[in-house]
Amino acid sequence: MTGILPRSRSNIGVRILLVGAAAGLAVAIFNFLWRGNGIHGTAGALLVVISSALMLAASCALVFSDRIGRGLRGTLVVLIALDILGTGLAAYFLEAAWLIAAMAVALIGWLVHLASGPTSRQSPRDSMAQKGAE
């Protein structure tokens, strides 16, 4: 990743987001499969597996794709935010504390990403293009 992405706050934010999403997916899968938690095998537990997986996929898209335009990237950022909030809320009602923690991490990553300036939020392609122009 470091070879692809410029070292920016956005980069750090996306990495944190990725970590949160991956942790969330792991926890959600564990919760769905492990019998001793009161929610295993339930529709709610399955839902957060799916939402965490989608979050991870979207985060990966942010990190790895150098071909997406600003519009799509912006859409992804919004959808990820909704995913984080929705999964976090679901985790709250599932009383799944570790999943809430994972979503908190993802939210921090998302906020860091958002707080970074528009220049640093640009895609690797934009960034490289910019470098080329220089």
Add this chain to the structure above:
Amino acid sequence: MKPPAVRSLIGALWCLLVASSPAWPQDASQQPPPGQPPTPSEQIVGATHYDGWYTFNGNLENQKYSPADQINPQNVGKLEKAWEVHTGDVSDGSGKTPLTDWSATPLFVNDTIYVSTPFYRVFALAPDTGEVKWTYDTHAVLEALTQPDLKTRGVAYWQAAAPQPGTPCQKIVYVGTMDAKLHAVDADSGKKCEGFANGGVLDVNQWNTTNNKWPLSLLQPPTVYKDTLFIGWAGRDWTDAVDPPGTVFAVNAQTGKLKWVFNALPDEVVHKTGTSNVWASMSLDGEHGILYLPVSSPSPNFYGGDRKEELPLATSVTALDADTGKVLWSRQIVHHDLWDYDTDSPPVLVDINKDGRTIPALVQSSKMGIFFVLNRLTGEPVYPIEERKVPQSDVPGEQSSPTQPYAATPEPTVPDRFPGISGLADILSFGECSRVMKGLRYDGRYTPPSLQGTLAYPSTAGGVEWGGGAVDPRSAIYVVNSSYVAQIYQLLERRDYEERAKNGSSQEYFPQTGAPYGFYLRTFVNFLGMPCWDPPYGTLSAYDLNSGRLLWKKPFGEVQQWGFYMPQSWGSVTIGAPLITKSGLIFIGGSMDARVRAIDLKSGEVVWQALVDAPAVANPATYIYKGKQYVVFVAGGNAILKPQASDQVAAFALK
């Protein structure tokens, strides 16, 4: 813990958006502190103390109280699972075997845990490890012959006054089956007691000779007093107008020989009604030799036009001479029952201090959430019972009672008025709840079933269910869990019934064959399955029986749907009962969320909880063994709460 209002709103939105015997001393380490007063149970068996849980309700007085105090509010947080056992006797109903509802109170007696399973096997377990000592299989037919699911509420235990070592069947465990076979099993070896009845099995169905339509199901263990077993039975509800009439059989504990029979219905009416049976447990005052029966409602349950005669023992608490079966007194708690408000739990017997006098009292809880506190020797009210005018039936042929008994003290746990339509459920169902409500008849408590449809609140689902309450006999503090369920009752003329039932669910249509009306019953929920009425749906309450005052009342448990837990302020529909320990703790399962809890008796606050494999609807038990206190729960589930069954017995103790 959670902001209730916000949580309520966003929670539901999100969910929807995203889709007598054995009280004899055992070993010195178990001796109670000197000077501890004996309980009535101890007086019954002549023992100096008890530290076990030797009947369904802990003792014959149905107090569900233990003098054990090792686990207390200060250290209960350190409670951990000591052992667990999976019996293997569980069915989710997806195959040929019906769903299992497991509500067996585990008994601790004879240094052993005894528990029956919904496959009608008995397990004898080591109390400190859960190791299986022996099992006994009745080889019962695993069919839902009367009840929709396979059920058992446990075993009973009897012991000879002076057991002879080496002689079998001096200590006997009894287990009943859905087809009315009562098996007697040697408590030490697990072998059948051949001297009991017919080769160790008493066929109670041999006495099912009037209006025989289905077998008498022995789901509730017998009550044991001296050398007598008192046997009630369960039947099939709501299918027929004329059913086997309610009976209780007293038999010899060693031989199975019939001693006497109690009939709840007068002979002259049994050809046109039935039931008024005793399907819940019983309680017993050993000092006075009085047996107390919670007598259920007569058939057909929702139409009484063909049984207008006085049925004074129907839906009553009735006191019998335990030796003869003679009725000493009876108090009807619902006249001409049209709501299936069975008296469904045994009265709690306790002495209370009122106006400077000690009164031998009993507390009869009810599906209506009303508590009747009576002098248990006379049946007279300790706190006033008035006859209140109630709404009248407008169904052709029906003649409802103009009044019903009502006790304002202690405060009924279910309010007199329907709490109102849940705004959230209404909005999310686009007004379905309020639309349905507009079409229903509702005039308060005891609004009779009608042709247009009646809102029944409380309904047959309770109020207080079969577990009843628990009491600390030292302070006369009474604790009880209660549900708040609104249902829709509708009588349907026979032709309409046939038409609608053809395409309807068998869970909602009940023929009442032989009556002019069939019956439609469903819980008042919207198309999303959300209750259409305002929470709470379940509470736990504590009362001071000496004053009749409500001490506290808290939402109890959590509703769980699709894995999501709803706000704690909603509480959960609850089945099963609490127990109280001398140290001031309440232990209870009973909620939809499959958690078992310890609650501070003084404050009502939850001080410990643990997750088990399914709702622990069985009454819990506690005991001391080798100096250590255990609390044991059977987590078997109950379809009324949610479709989650298990075969787990879990015991908890301090580290």
